[in-house]
Amino acid sequence: MTTSANDIEKRIWERLEQIPDPEVPVITITELGVVRGIDWDGDKLTITITPTYTGCPAMTLFTAEIRAAMHAMGFQNLDIKTVYSPAWTTDWLSDAAREKLRRYGIAPPVKTISDPDDLFAPPPAVPCPHCGSDHTHESSRFGSTACKALYVCDDCKEPFEYFKHF
Ligand SMILES: [Zn+2]
Known part of the structure; x- marks a missing residue:
C-alpha cells in the first residue's frame, strides 16, 4: 500500500x-x-x-x-x-459560511430567545444583508424553502431571504 x-x-x-x-x-x-x-x-x-x-x-x-x-x-x-x-443547529455554520451567505444576499441566522418551533413568536430583527440596516420586516414566514423566510428592508427597500435560526 x-x-x-x-x-x-x-x-x-x-x-x-x-x-x-x-x-x-x-x-x-x-x-x-x-x-x-x-x-x-x-x-x-x-x-x-x-x-x-x-x-x-x-x-x-x-x-x-x-x-x-x-x-x-x-x-x-x-x-x-x-x-x-x-x-x-444553525450554530454549526462556520463564520466563513455566514459571511458567504451575507455576500450572497441571504441574511445568516440570528440567535433568538424565542422558541423556533413557536409559529406565533415575533420574527427576529434581522439586519439587511445589502445595507446593514436593522429596519427590516418579515414579509413571508416561508421563502423558497421552509428553512428560509422572506424579509424586506425598510431603508434600501430590497427584499432578501433570511436563513432561519433553529
Ligand atoms: Zn437594506
Whole structure:
C-alpha cells in the first residue's frame, strides 16, 4: 500500500468540501457542518452525516450528491449513515459560511430567545444583508424553502431571504 487510510480520508474530505449545499450553492456541505465523519477500512467507506432541520428537503439531495461524488472517485462499497444526535443547529455554520451567505444576499441566522418551533413568536430583527440596516420586516414566514423566510428592508427597500435560526 502506497497510500494510507488517512490520505484517502483526506482526499474524500477535499472532495466533500467541493459539494455545494443544494439550497444555498455558495456554501458547501462541509461548511454547513452536516458531515460528521469519514471511515475507510480498506474496503468499505462509511460517511456519517447529521441532517439539517427536518423542514429542509435538501437532505436527500445531500445523500445523492455524496453518493455520486464517491462513486466517481471509485468507492462502490459505500454506506451513508445518518445520526440525529446531537441535532444539527444553525450554530454549526462556520463564520466563513455566514459571511458567504451575507455576500450572497441571504441574511445568516440570528440567535433568538424565542422558541423556533413557536409559529406565533415575533420574527427576529434581522439586519439587511445589502445595507446593514436593522429596519427590516418579515414579509413571508416561508421563502423558497421552509428553512428560509422572506424579509424586506425598510431603508434600501430590497427584499432578501433570511436563513432561519433553529
Ligand atoms: Zn437594506
